[in-house]
Amino acid sequence: MPPPHQQLALLPRPTRVSRRSGHFVLDPHTRVHADSGAQEAADLLRALLRPATGLSLGPSPDGRIVLALDPALSGLGEEGYGLTVGPDALLLRAARPAGLLHGVQTIRQLLPPAALGSAPVRRTRWELPCVQITDTPRLARRGFMIDVARHFQPVEWLHHLTDLLALHKLNVLQLHLTDDQGWRLPVADYPLLTEIGGHRAESAGDGVPHGGSYTTEELRALVAYAAARGVTVVPEIEMPGHARAALAAYPELGNHPSVRHEVWTRWGVCENVFGVHDATLDFCRTVLDEVMDAFPSRYVHLGGDECPKAEWYTSPSALERVREAGLPGPEALHTWFMGQVGDHLVEHGRHPLGWTESGEDLPESFTVLPWRDADHGHVAARRGHDVIMAPYRTSYFDYPQSDHPAEPPGQPGLLTLRDVYEAEAVPTSWEAPAARHVLGVQAQLWSEYAPTPAHLEYLAFPRLTALAERGWSARRDWDGFALRLDHHQERLDALGVRGRRWTATATPPPGEETA
Numbered sequence: 001m002p003p004p005h006q007q008l009a010l011l012p013r014p015t016r017v018s019r020r021s022g023h024f025v026l027d028p029h030t031r032v033h034a035d036s037g038a039q040e041a042a043d044l045l046r047a048l049l050r051p052a053t054g055l056s057l058g059p060s061p062d063g064r065i066v067l068a069l070d071p072a073l074s075g076l077g078e079e080g081y082g083l084t085v086g087p088d089a090l091l092l093r094a095a096r097p098a099g100l101l102h103g104v105q106t107i108r109q110l111l112p113p114a115a116l117g118s119a120p121v122r123r124t125r126w127e128l129p130c131v132q133i134t135d136t137p138r139l140a141r142r143g144f145m146i147d148v149a150r151h152f153q154p155v156e157w158l159h160h161l162t163d164l165l166a167l168h169k170l171n172v173l174q175l176h177l178t179d180d181q182g183w184r185l186p187v188a189d190y191p192l193l194t195e196i197g198g199h200r201a202e203s204a205g206d207g208v209p210h211g212g213s214y215t216t217e218e219l220r221a222l223v224a225y226a227a228a229r230g231v232t233v234v235p236e237i238e239m240p241g242h243a244r245a246a247l248a249a250y251p252e253l254g255n256h257p258s259v260r261h262e263v264w265t266r267w268g269v270c271e272n273v274f275g276v277h278d279a280t281l282d283f284c285r286t287v288l289d290e291v292m293d294a295f296p297s298r299y300v301h302l303g304g305d306e307c308p309k310a311e312w313y314t315s316p317s318a319l320e321r322v323r324e325a326g327l328p329g330p331e332a333l334h335t336w337f338m339g340q341v342g343d344h345l346v347e348h349g350r351h352p353l354g355w356t357e358s359g360e361d362l363p364e365s366f367t368v369l370p371w372r373d374a375d376h377g378h379v380a381a382r383r384g385h386d387v388i389m390a391p392y393r394t395s396y397f398d399y400p401q402s403d404h405p406a407e408p409p410g411q412p413g414l415l416t417l418r419d420v421y422e423a424e425a426v427p428t429s430w431e432a433p434a435a436r437h438v439l440g441v442q443a444q445l446w447s448e449y450a451p452t453p454a455h456l457e458y459l460a461f462p463r464l465t466a467l468a469e470r471g472w473s474a475r476r477d478w479d480g481f482a483l484r485l486d487h488h489q490e491r492l493d494a495l496g497v498r499g500r501r502w503t504a505t506a507t508p509p510p511g512e513e514t515a
């Protein structure tokens with residue numbers, strides 16, 4: 001007999017669960033009482049349950065479902081909640097609205113999987129097991145980055161993806177909006193960014209043009225949709241490297257303005273990077289002003305990765321900048337540049353994020369994401385940076401999930417579900433003050449080799465469930481996780497998720513992880 005939390009198969013695993021006898025029944029008469037700070041959570045509950053169950057769950061002061069903000073639960077922090085399901089009443093409480101939104105997802109998971117889908121189910125009674133849950137996350141930021149620059153994705157799919165993040169209590173969707181191969185974000189003062197920078201002639205020799213960009217209205221609507229689900233959309237604008245699409249649109253932003261560039265059609269690291277003259281910095285500030293206007297998130301990601309410095313060695317204006325800023329040489333322009341654009345965010349009450357490649361390459365004001373090596377996070381934390389762990393060995397979902405020959409082609413490498421689950425978000429070897437700088441974890445889904453939503457979902461699932469549990473739950477429990485995932489997969493199926501099949505009990509193909 002598996003322990004109670006495994007029968008319920010809640011994912012991520014809640015902090016404390018105790019199963020009680022009996023069931024609570026939802027039927028067409030069930031009403032919801034939400035106090036003043038809990039309306040948004042009540043709306044979410046209705047919106048999520050209505051498509052499959054057809055239940056209206058309308059408001060009533062004597063509703064048997066009660067959602068309430070309660071300062072007595074402040075010990076559970078920004079995102080914690082308490083849920084009591086009894087035979088006659090369901091009570092969800094949290095100190096803060098985000099906790100209620102997470103609690104709504106738990107209520108959803110307590111229902112049969114068919115309740116999660118969008119297809120109407122012919123049934124008027126829906127049972128939840130009676131249960132007492134107290135739940136609060138281990139790490140404050142639990143994110144997923146999707147690369148819509150290499151391959152543009154329809155905004156409707158980003159809504160679907162947001163739903164899936166919320167189901168797993170992930171709270172950050174980072175949009176990688178610009179890169180060498182495409183610029184997907186409209187900027188009023190620079191229309192060519194999307195007109196020219198949003199399209200490329202082909203991808204790695206395939207002869208097929210690719211392009212697309214979002215409208216500001218679409219992005220604002222996505223931000224609002226995500227916020228209603230407890231997910232913050234963090235925009236990422238790459239600079240000073242990974243900027244070839246912008247250079248194709250506006251060559252004067254580059255180091256050799258007389259050279260015309262096409263939007264890049266290959267993958268890898270491009271030699272062409274932004275110049276460091278005033279006009280380019282003004283451009284970046286203007287772009288960031290629009291970004292801050294469309295995205296209310298406290299954090300804005302400014303890229304900073306893979307920036308070859310060669311062009312700065314030969315550009316007269318870059319060499320002049322070295323002299324004027326009193327820098328030791330062109331190499332130092334990278335940190336200088338990141339400081340300039342980071343300061344612009346700070347002056348507007350925002351906070352810069354950046355990819356670090358050593359732990360000491362970004363200015364003090366940055367919260368850093370070490371992508372090469374987890375140790376770089378340690379170096380950065382010791383220097384006083386906050387850190388969001390994103391090392392490729394354990395968080396790059398563009399790597400195949402097994403070495404089975406049937407895996408779709410992707411980046412060379414291997415990252416199994418179990419690798420993601422077992423990864424130490426905060427390595428135990430770090431001393432306590434450094435460990436306290438770790439704000440969270442983030443998975444990256446780069447899209448060079450994954451052009452379609454179906455392919456991206458296949459790469460994201462089920463590995464994202466493992467990342468979600470490691471970010472949320474203090475206890476690591478691979479065997480329990482694998483069993484719960486068996487059941488959880490029915491929920492993903494109901495939602496139409498096209499993930500890789502996972503089963504803890506079936507015989508896996510050669511080379512795959514076993515439970």
Ligand code: TNX
Nearest residue numbers: 305306355371396398411446
């Ligand atoms: C490195 S991680 C990159 C991306 C690629 C990825 C492929 C990082 C900050 N830069 O530009 O898409 O590897 O795995």
